[in-house]
Amino acid sequence: MNLVLPIVALAVGTMAFRVAGPLLRTRMTLSPRVEQLTSVSVAVIFVALVATSALVVDNGFAGVALPAGVAVAALLAWKKAPFVAIVVAAASTTGILRLLGVS
């Protein structure tokens, strides 16, 4: 199978998506309201990414270990724990649960 074409297509398409945002912005001036909605949209995208990557794998529920680690992260973040503590606690919770045989 030709391996070059799919990689080139993915690289070009991804670059087009990446350039589209900055390109759009040079063509418009943003009202404070649009700026606020943009910030809200970024939060929405990230929370949706977090929720789907924590809960869903291959169109099914992701089990217990992964959501548990992410829940620990969310709780610590809400309690304003340091960034490093949040990330390490999430990975260790999920890792240790798997070590104990919890998927």
Next chain:
Amino acid sequence: MRSILRTPPSSPSRDIALVCLADGLVGASFGAIAVSAGLPIWVPVAMSVFVFAGAAQFILVGVLAAGGNPLAAVASALLVNTRLVPLGFSISDTFDGTSWPRKLLGSHLITDEAVAFTAMESERTRRRAAFWLCGIGLFVAWNTGVLIGAFLGGQITDTAALGLDAAFPAVLIALIMPALRDALTRNAALIGAAIAVAAALVLPPGLPVLLALLGVIPAYVATKVNA
């Protein structure tokens, strides 16, 4: 752009370094998986330099290694990357006044993590510093990881055992939590997440996150009333 995030972390560069380390390890597993699946070493290496988008790379390599339909694989990988359009829009103020070559280079460095670290900052020079530091740091870490993984091959096994798949959502939730203290943002995010999770059970990756943007509509209406 004025950010709604108001509490910058004590040391962004240390936090960025941790994210680079975690992503480097995931990169190593990507390189190892690609090579152990029988793909030539240049495939994961070239993909990491020119695509530089982890989830999309895993999708394409998975299908190529399994001998699946490359056209469908590229389409699903691109679908996952559509979120880069709104994310790029949100950080493009950091490119204001820079040359086009630099804008293109910066655009290539747009990732979830770089956007999240930029969104943490409200002041312009700090936003710019966060974006470039995270962008360049991740590019170096990811590609170094992929190279190491590709050459060590089977030595590196599943990063799931280390819980690294929990690290990525943890990074994002840690960076976005200050924004969620604003009720308008939090409600939009909760509606969006509910839509995304329901959609993820039936739709391919990428679409659920786009559909989540419907959660912005109440905020849109609310700000119109206030304005």
